[in-house]
Amino acid sequence: MLTSLLLLPLLLLLAPVQQQPAATPASPVAIPAEALHMLNPVKPTPEGMAQAKKIFGYDCAMCHGTTGNGKGDMVADLKLNLKDWTNPESLKNRTDGELYYIITNGQGQMPGENGRAKPEQIWNMVVLVRSFSAH
Numbered sequence: 001m002l003t004s005l006l007l008l009p010l011l012l013l014l015a016p017v018q019q020q021p022a023a024t025p026a027s028p029v030a031i032p033a034e035a036l037h038m039l040n041p042v043k044p045t046p047e048g049m050a051q052a053k054k055i056f057g058y059d060c061a062m063c064h065g066t067t068g069n070g071k072g073d074m075v076a077d078l079k080l081n082l083k084d085w086t087n088p089e090s091l092k093n094r095t096d097g098e099l100y101y102i103i104t105n106g107q108g109q110m111p112g113e114n115g116r117a118k119p120e121q122i123w124n125m126v127v128l129v130r131s132f133s134a135h
Contacts, residue, residue: 031098038097042123049131052124055117060125063110068132078109085132099126 042048056064063072063080070082083090091099103122106112113122 031101035097035101036095038095038100040096040100040123040126042120042127044127044131048120048124049128051121052128055113055121055125056128059113059116068129080109085129088133091130091133096123096126096130099129103129 057066061072062074063078064070064082064085065072065075068085070080070084072082074080075082085091100122102110102112103125104112104114106114113125117125
């Protein structure tokens with residue numbers, strides 16, 4: 001019995017360790033067809049852009065970066081690989097409706113603005129995101 005008790009820690013050390021599955025990147029959000037074709041009803045205004053920048057600063061810049069370059073303070077900690085919106089190629093295949101849907105509902109680890117921002121504010125954020133590549 002004593003021998004069995006002494007061998008138990010050794011057996012536990014030699015037991016196969018179960019590997020946790022590797023974390024897989026979040027799959028892209030499936031955008032509903034009706035969202036793909038939504039047109040932005042908001043025209044860019046200084047007030048709308050100021051409001052969008054404020055929301056972006058609070059809720060988005062920590063990951064997406066203050067300039068939309070995808071290099072925010074939390075990127076390394078969360079092991080994110082975000083698009084650089086300052087590059088016009090990064091959003092060229094996305095419609096405004098897709099951006100609105102993603103900002104509203106979230107994607108991967110990103111929470112959505114639904115319930116935190118009004119539709120007009122989210123449309124202004126679409127305008128802001130598009131503006132990052134215009135500089």
